[in-house]
Amino acid sequence: MNSGFGIVLDAEILRQAQRGKNAAFDAIYRLYGRACYNLALRIVGEPAAAEDIVQDVFLRMMGSISKFRGDSPFGAWLKRMMVNSTIDVVRRNRRIDRADPEDHFAGLAAEGASAEVRVDAWNVLMRLTPRERAVVILHELEGYTHKELAQLFDQSESYSKSILARSLKRVVDSGQNLREEEEDTSHDQT
Amino acid sequence: MIKHDGNQAPSAGIADLPEFDPDPALWTRIQRGHARRVIRRRLIRAGGFSASGAVVAIVILLGARGDFTGPSGTRDVTDGRFQSQALQNQSSAVVAGPQNEEVSVSVRRVDRELQMAYDQGADASRLRALWALRNQLLESLAREDGVRGLRLTRI
Numbered sequence: 510m511n512s513g514f515g516i517v518l519d520a521e522i523l524r525q526a527q528r529g530k531n532a533a534f535d536a537i538y539r540l541y542g543r544a545c546y547n548l549a550l551r552i553v554g555e556p557a558a559a560e561d562i563v564q565d566v567f568l569r570m571m572g573s574i575s576k577f578r579g580d581s582p583f584g585a586w587l588k589r590m591m592v593n594s595t596i597d598v599v600r601r602n603r604r605i606d607r608a609d610p611e612d613h614f615a616g617l618a619a620e621g622a623s624a625e626v627r628v629d630a631w632n633v634l635m636r637l638t639p640r641e642r643a644v645v646i647l648h649e650l651e652g653y654t655h656k657e658l659a660q661l662f663d664q665s666e667s668y669s670k671s672i673l674a675r676s677l678k679r680v681v682d683s684g685q686n687l688r689e690e691e692e693d694t695s696h697d698q699t
Numbered sequence: 700m701i702k703h704d705g706n707q708a709p710s711a712g713i714a715d716l717p718e719f720d721p722d723p724a725l726w727t728r729i730q731r732g733h734a735r736r737v738i739r740r741r742l743i744r745a746g747g748f749s750a751s752g753a754v755v756a757i758v759i760l761l762g763a764r765g766d767f768t769g770p771s772g773t774r775d776v777t778d779g780r781f782q783s784q785a786l787q788n789q790s791s792a793v794v795a796g797p798q799n800e801e802v803s804v805s806v807r808r809v810d811r812e813l814q815m816a817y818d819q820g821a822d823a824s825r826l827r828a829l830w831a832l833r834n835q836l837l838e839s840l841a842r843e844d845g846v847r848g849l850r851l852t853r854i
Contacts (some may be wrong), residue, residue: 528766529737531730534730534733535726535730538726538729542721542725542726543718543720543721546719546720546721547718547771548706550719551716556719556721556722559721560721560722560728563721563725563729564725564728564729564732567733568729568732568733571733573735574764630713630716630719631716634713636715644717646713649714650713650716656716671732679714680713681788682756691832
């Protein structure tokens with residue numbers, strides 16, 4: 510999967526971190542900090558909120574790494590902490606988790622395709638709700654199954670499948686619109 | 700294209716999502732937060748045991764000098780004191796946490812009662828009970844943090 514969490518942590522860095530060495534924590538942040546930030550940012554959509562999540566997760570990781578036994582790769586352990594914290598924030602924050610998926614998709618459809626002209630995948634993603642983004646990002650980029658997503662959101666598997674299908678359609682359609690428009694523009698210029 | 704579960708490539712558009720760098724100051728903030736937590740833990744640990752450690756030291760010192768004025772026939776009480784100090788030394792390696800903080804508060808409470816008991820010339824059974832309670836608390840603290848190799852003899 511396309512994720513910085515797949516980087517293998519050097520065993521010596523892990524040992525040093527478990528002894529509380531700051532240089533080891535620094536190395537871990539340099540290896541995984543960006544992946545953590547982008548995971549949170551893609552879901553919550555706000556840089557400040559994403560940074561708060563990364564800060565919270567790293568502080569907890571630094572406090573609990575001595576108990577990490579290596580049953581799973583360190584990156585997977587850290588990713589699980591990031592995902593759980595991010596979903597917790599989405600659940601807690603009504604301002605971020607603002608729309609019911611059904612209402613939201615209906616609203617997007619009513620706006621029509623013209624509103625999506627010249628917007629890229631990022632902007633389309635940001636127009637989804639955090640829950641929808643979480644389903645897309647976790648399934649598509651972080652390898653979560655629908656079963657895992659269902660457990661994460663306390664919903665049925667069909668819930669995440671439905672959200673994923675409709676969210677991806679928005680992203681893919683907008684990408685095609687953008688490509689077509691770019692092709693039209695280049696033809697006009699020639 | 701709708702992707703299903705499995706290790707497939709991400710859907711078009713999603714794979715091309717841009718990546719952003721976090722604020723360069725984020726790591727500095729995390730480091731500061733971590734440093735504050737470490738200091739707080741040390742203070743909790745020091746606060747939790749400095750008072751109780753002082754009581755143990757005074758009692759043992761008095762016992763060694765023969766100034767101990769407790770009731771006669773207090774061999775098991777003395778054992779409890781020495782055991783408590785051994786546990787105290789073990790506990791100095793324990794990492795502080797919310798549960799540990801609760802225990803250290805309880806240890807301080809028992810220490811105050813012990814001090815009062817000695818001041819009032821309490822009998823051996825009272826002292827024995829207090830030292831046993833203190834040892835149990837320290838033992839639970841050590842067990843909580845997985846300190847290994849602890850060998851205790853109940854008093």
